[in-house]
Every structure is written in structure tokens, then in C-alpha cells.
Amino acid sequence: MxxxxxxxxxxxxxxxxxxxxFWRTDVRLPRTGAEPATWPAVAVVVPARDEAEVLPVSLPSLLAQDYPGPATVFLVDDGSTDGTGDLARSLHATHGGLPLTVTSPGEPPAGWTGKLWAVRHGMAQARERSGAEFLLLTDADIAHRPDSLRSLVTAAVAADLDMVSQMARLRVTTGWERLIVPAFVYFFAQLYPFRWVNRAGSRTAAAAGGCVLLRSATAEAARVPDAIRQSVIDDVALSRAVKRSGGRIWLGLAERVDSVRPYPGLGxxxxxxxxxxxxxxxxxxxxxxxxxxxxxxxxxxxxxxxxxxxxxxxxxxxxxxxxxxxxxxxxxxxxxxxxxxxxxxxxxxxxxxxxxxxxxxxxxxxxxRGRGAAWKGRTYARPDDTLV
Known part of the structure; x- marks a missing residue:
């Protein structure tokens, strides 16, 4: 002993x-104060499957972004059964704000996770309709303060970053959330120290899937999401693909991006x-x-x-x-x-x-038991390592 x-x-x-x-929490979004002379176009891609519970809080926050340049929101309804798509249209009719397109890609083909298939469809829509220089990939349970997109783009342009990701502040309200949620982020940072992720030349790569600003050209160079189509932990896989393609990435804790998804009980x-x-x-x-x-x-x-x-x-x-x-x-x-x-x-x-x-x-x-990686009615098997 x-x-x-x-x-x-x-x-x-x-x-x-x-x-x-890893234990330090001072890795926050760089604030340079030097905003771009010309604001690049941004397409916001939101994959959503049965998100009617959280959408009334998260979607209006995206529509209300105070962004000086052109921005469009693409919500991809991934086979929802709770009226997510119709609710999104209703919220846009009520709140207005940034243009919103609601679309659905259908069921994912074999070899794709549902989220990445939805992201692929949203990115394709963005290329066809907006020609955006940047993509903001954000989950349907993530609420953004009005200046979130503006701050992300400013940081990416000022530091010449190809991908900027923020670990959204998760909800901590119930006793179980207090016990487990901060530790979740603590363990993540221990596995992927943010300073190592952000260091040029470091092999450590990670991202927080709830809030990822990605250059469109970088996505094409890294062949995402096709190159990571089977990944259950898609944010880490995305960061690795971007780094392998030569892209510069940054990851830190969020101050103005919050997850609104409740986890009230231990289950x-x-x-x-x-x-x-x-x-x-x-x-x-x-x-x-x-x-x-x-x-x-x-x-x-x-x-x-x-x-x-x-x-x-x-x-x-x-x-x-x-x-x-x-x-x-x-x-x-x-x-x-x-x-x-x-x-x-x-x-x-x-x-x-x-x-x-x-x-x-x-x-x-x-x-x-054949029930691994189950999420909202779908179960994903171990990825086939022979697929590229």
C-alpha cells in the first residue's frame, strides 16, 4: 500500500x-480588439434530432446574432418525430432575425452517423446557397449570446486560425449535475490539455462539438465530414482531420456559449x-x-x-x-x-x-450487447477501420 x-x-x-x-481554466477566446475590415460570410449549420424541448431557447439566440456580415442559419432536421422542423419555422416566424433554412437529409446511409450525415447535408446547402467563408457548426442545445458569432470570427481572422472551438458551459442546476458535469469537463481537459491542443506543431487535437467555427476551405482540404463519417466522438475526429490537413486549431472554455440541455438525474x-x-x-x-x-x-x-x-x-x-x-x-x-x-x-x-x-x-x-453508442433511437457499431 x-x-x-x-x-x-x-x-x-x-x-x-x-x-x-490542464487544471487551469484561463484558456478563453482571444480578444484582440481588432475586428475584420470586411466581415466574411458565415453559414450556421445546426443538426437537430428530436430537439423540440430545447429549441425554443437555443434557436432564437442564433437568429438574434449581432453579426455585421452576411450570415444564414441552416437547421437540418435529422428524422425528428417531435416536430422539430415545424417548431424551428414557427420560432423564426415569431422572432425573425437571421435567415433560416430548414431542411432534412433523410435517413443516413450505412457507414454514417446521423449527426455527421446531417452536418454534411447542411454544409452542402451552405455551399449552394451562401458561398460562406466560414461555417459555424453548433448543436441544437447550444445557446449563444448575441456577440458570440462576432467574437468567434474576430478571433479566427485576427489569429489566422482555421478552426475555433469553445467548450460550452454545461448546465449545472441539480445535485447530480453539480457532482458530475464539472468533472466531465475536467476529465476532458486532462485527456486533451487545451494548451497542447492550441500549440502549433503539437499532435494533441480536440474540439468541443457544440461550438465549432471552421473555414469552408479547411473543411474541403480535410475532407470533412466524409473523412470522419463513422465517428461517434465527432468533435475530436474533426480536430484531428483538420490538424492532419495542416490547419491551425484553437480550443478553450466558453464565457458566452451555454448548453441548455437538462440532465436532471443520474440516469x-x-x-x-x-x-x-x-x-x-x-x-x-x-x-x-x-x-x-x-x-x-x-x-x-x-x-x-x-x-x-x-x-x-x-x-x-x-x-x-x-x-x-x-x-x-x-x-x-x-x-x-x-x-x-x-x-x-x-x-x-x-x-x-x-x-x-x-x-x-x-x-x-x-x-x-449490441447497444453501444446508442443515441435517440440509433445505435452505432464499431467503425470499420478499412473505410477511408
Whole structure:
């Protein structure tokens, strides 16, 4: 146990100092103050499947964008059964704002996820009707403040970026959301440190699919979405395709972009994580086993050593466990502050990590039962690696 506690403490010191400062939350959209002399045309593409619950909040925020240049919204109704398309038209008739086109691509062919098939259709519509220089790919549950598009384009043009992505601030209202949602973003940043993503020449690539501004020419050069048509974790796949094509990308935390999708109970949050967790591990049993061991060592061993050592009077063990737990807690505090949550939640991170461990295992179990990557009535099998 002493050895395990020492390894856990060393791991946390390494994460603190050498993992791209992942725990810091100051990577925000660059504000240069130098707006473009000529504002480029933008096409906003919104894939939507059964989104009638959230659309009355999110869509009006897009239609009301204060953007000086030409902008058009393309909402792609991906086989909804709840009247999403008709609701979108009604919202536009009520609120006005940017021009809106509502279209539907039909069911995705074999080898495509529904979202990416909808994105492909929306991008094609944008090319035909708007000739936009930039595409804003945004999910139907994402609400944008009035200056969101303006800020994204300003940052992309000023820094000569090919893709700008913001991690939308997720809803944190219920007890389960407070416990799980900030940790979701914390773990994502630990896997893909934003500073590494944004560094020129770095191999680390990631994006947040809810808010991605992409140059149209870059999309063509990277052959997206066709090149990533089977990807369940499409935002990370998109960023990798753009980087491989030579594009410059940026990822950070949002200040004025918010997810309005509610996850009131543990069941909804569990499904959100488990539907793609095993896909993140490339459906590999070896990676799953390594992840389980790693989570247990890094997140569960420190409190076990601290509490168990104190109970047994093994004070060196307790001290090592407490030190590792303290470093873990300290790295989580900035994310809690970003989400405006109380600091007493930070020491509970091992409990949250245990839940994520179980969600990941459940994701693998559901995959082998043929129910992996299920979302809104569709289930996606493991991608065929032979497809290009």
C-alpha cells in the first residue's frame, strides 16, 4: 500500500506540473480588439434530432446574432418525430432575425452517423446557397449570446486560425449535475490539455462539438465530414482531420456559449457518458483494462490510503494518501470556480471518478450487447477501420 500511495502521489505531481496545466481554466477566446475590415460570410449549420424541448431557447439566440456580415442559419432536421422542423419555422416566424433554412437529409446511409450525415447535408446547402467563408457548426442545445458569432470570427481572422472551438458551459442546476458535469469537463481537459491542443506543431487535437467555427476551405482540404463519417466522438475526429490537413486549431472554455440541455438525474448523465466512453477507448479491451486500473490508482487509491492508513494507525501511509488527495483536490478547484460551484465538492472528486469508472465499464458491456453508442433511437457499431 505504501508503494501504491507513493505512485499515486507521484502521478498527481506529474499531472499538476507536466500535463499541460490542464487544471487551469484561463484558456478563453482571444480578444484582440481588432475586428475584420470586411466581415466574411458565415453559414450556421445546426443538426437537430428530436430537439423540440430545447429549441425554443437555443434557436432564437442564433437568429438574434449581432453579426455585421452576411450570415444564414441552416437547421437540418435529422428524422425528428417531435416536430422539430415545424417548431424551428414557427420560432423564426415569431422572432425573425437571421435567415433560416430548414431542411432534412433523410435517413443516413450505412457507414454514417446521423449527426455527421446531417452536418454534411447542411454544409452542402451552405455551399449552394451562401458561398460562406466560414461555417459555424453548433448543436441544437447550444445557446449563444448575441456577440458570440462576432467574437468567434474576430478571433479566427485576427489569429489566422482555421478552426475555433469553445467548450460550452454545461448546465449545472441539480445535485447530480453539480457532482458530475464539472468533472466531465475536467476529465476532458486532462485527456486533451487545451494548451497542447492550441500549440502549433503539437499532435494533441480536440474540439468541443457544440461550438465549432471552421473555414469552408479547411473543411474541403480535410475532407470533412466524409473523412470522419463513422465517428461517434465527432468533435475530436474533426480536430484531428483538420490538424492532419495542416490547419491551425484553437480550443478553450466558453464565457458566452451555454448548453441548455437538462440532465436532471443520474440516469441521464450516465447515458451521456456511457454512450461514447468505450468508443473513446477505440473499443479496445486492453485500453479499458488500463483505464480502470489507472482511474483506481490515481483517483481511488489516495482517499483509500488516507482513510485506511489513519484507521490503522499507519501514519506514513495516511500522509502519502492525504498529500495525493490534496493535490487532486487543488487541481479540481479552478473548474468548480468556473462552474460557480462550492469548493467543498472538490474532495468528492474520487467518488465522481468512481462513477465515471462504472460508466466506462457499462459502456463496454453495452457495446458487446449490441447497444453501444446508442443515441435517440440509433445505435452505432464499431467503425470499420478499412473505410477511408
Amino acid at each position: 505504501i508503494v501504491i500511495a507513493v505512485v499515486a502521489l507521484c502521478a498527481w505531481l506529474w499531472l499538476l506540473l507536466a500535463q499541460g496545466m 441521464e448523465l450516465w447515458r451521456m457518458v456511457s454512450r461514447s466512453a468505450y468508443a473513446q477507448l477505440r473499443h479496445s479491451p486492453a485500453l479499458l483494462a488500463g483505464t480502470v486500473v489507472g482511474l483506481a490508482l490515481i483517483y481511488l487509491a489516495p482517499p483509500a490510503a488516507a482513510i485506511g492508513g489513519a484507521a490503522a494507525g499507519a501514519w506514513p501511509l495516511a500522509g502519502l494518501g492525504l498529500a495525493a488527495w490534496a493535490v487532486m483536490t487543488g487541481t479540481y478547484l479552478p473548474m468548480l470556480r468556473y462552474y460557480r460551484q462550492p469548493p467543498w465538492l472538490a474532495p468528492l472528486l474520487p467518488y465522481t471518478a468512481a462513477l465515471y469508472l462504472l460508466m466506462t465499464v457499462d459502456s463496454a458491456v453495452e457495446h458487446y
